[in-house]
Amino acid sequence: MTNTTLICGSLAFDKIMQYHGRFADTLMADQLHRVNVSFLVPTLRTEYGGCAANIAYNLNMLGGDPLIMATLGQDGGEYLERFARFGISTRAIRTIEHAYTAQCFVTADDDNNQINAFHPGAMQFSHENNAADMGALRVAIIAPDGRDGMIKHAADLAALGVPVMFDPGQQLPMFNGEELRTFIGQATYLAANDYEFEMVMERTGWTQDEIAGRLEALIITRGDKGSEIYAKGERHDIPCVQADAVVDPTGCGDAYRAGLLFGIVNGFDWPTTGRLASLMGAMKIAHQGGQNHVATKEQIAQRFETAFGYRF
Template sequence: MTQPRFDVLCIGNAIVDVIADATDEFLEEQGLDKGSMRLIDAEEAERLYGLMNPGREVSGGSAGNTAAGIAALGCKTGYIGQVSTDQLGDIYRHDIEAAGVEFLAEPRDDVGATARCLILVTPDAQRTMNTFLGAANQLKLGAIDESVIADAGIVYLEGYLWDLPEAKEAMEKAMDAARAAGRQTSFTLSDAFCIGRHRNDFLRLIDEGKIDILFANEAEIQALSGEDDFDDAVAAVCSKVPTLVVTRSEKGAIAVEGGARARVAAVKIDALVDTTGAGDLFAAGFLAGKAKGLELDQCLKLGAIAAAEVIQHYGARPEQDLKALSARVY
């Protein structure tokens, strides 16, 4: 098989993050569950934005964050996500291309406003996300070029994109094109609330063999499996996917691949500032390791290093040199 144009091609919701400090009392006043993600409409986005403390704007979205992390680790990366022709759309495209990611979806003027996520960070570094999907959820089948998919070693997709029928069809088209080309498909479950909406579909993708690498955190793997015990949840899923990766915050992470199982401890940090993007950057490190042909435990170590970097500052994009930080792994 020829060398692919992209080591990893990421597909997801193109969202501009607006990150601001908040108190527990503010969350209670607004009826928000700390640590959750909810979908909001344009009116609620404007209302909540008006009540937030001054925020920092940075291009985000789960798979977009992962793409930026993969590029920061020296891999060739592309990204497909829908933005509008508005100012936030211009910001998003500039930011992700500046991070070294090739942006592969044309902005459109018929999809409403570019998406934004209002992220409230409490003093314990937990983030509560309020997402207006706007243009991001208008990804069309035509945005998926099968020749581009076939030219990527790994195609990575986020579960958050599963909420509208055509976006879901676009993701399945990408999965089928990757499989037809002999490429790997990686999928992140994204959020326990997302699993609550789409559990049957996600289980179907697994049963049909459309996912080669599955990412989850502890709550997500339990929600997907229906098991309350962590070990039972992992056991219920790991035999159904070639590679399962589960992050556990301060407990580190595990990966199960065939008969092999690997674990990694969480990397020690100076200060926990903002957990936004921790899972996204863990996936970036792991997938970069896969693209480089590293062993399973080395892939986990790269993931842990990337996740540790991003939680020590605001925003979900790396600020330090990830290649320098990860040099000791390989």
């Protein structure tokens, strides 16, 4: 049986700028209807981002077999080279020559307030990819991506009989109740943080028990309070793993989902799967950016044993 995990989601560049001051000292509350300001940002860094890339990076580190199905723009060559260096397949990544790769421009001030601008670019054409062209798959995840792509890929994968994890993330507000009910009906697993899941319940009109009853597993993350997995009428409380440092939460949810997917592919029970996911999130949060933490599979196994007292 194949162990390939199809990862449908965004690929993006994050441009992160630091303003050495406070937005509140420049922005006048009574003049926000005609803002024309410029912030000097002495520091600028580019991070490789996008949910699909973050998940694939972590799954590859675990020894999994990620297959990214996504879209890059005309400026995406360096991202393809990066995947090649890590041995991550790029055969399912489509280049959209008339668009730029999705990019998030983040300006932060000294109080950690942020002003963000997001350009979706090539991500808007993710629906041009076809799951049926990907070959044999063990499991798939629908992570945040272009709206049309998320709808198409979920339907296609359900028709193919591939188990699907639905992870709407920051794209959740794009979908109404009927669309979310359809997604849940097509999915095998649903992963969301506590805020997102409250929105899912509000929009679908379904209770937590009703949603969990339609899935093999419902996963709800709660930040430093850990997470919960509801499967086959059981609730599994997953503890939060102590991080070496709390540096940057960007990509922690993606690292967590990579742990979930690895556990599913390898037939782990839900307590072990959730604990591995929790560990991956803790390892990520100690580093800046979504793809700058490094560990071998053996090092991850050792950290797991230290945290939980047994090997996965």
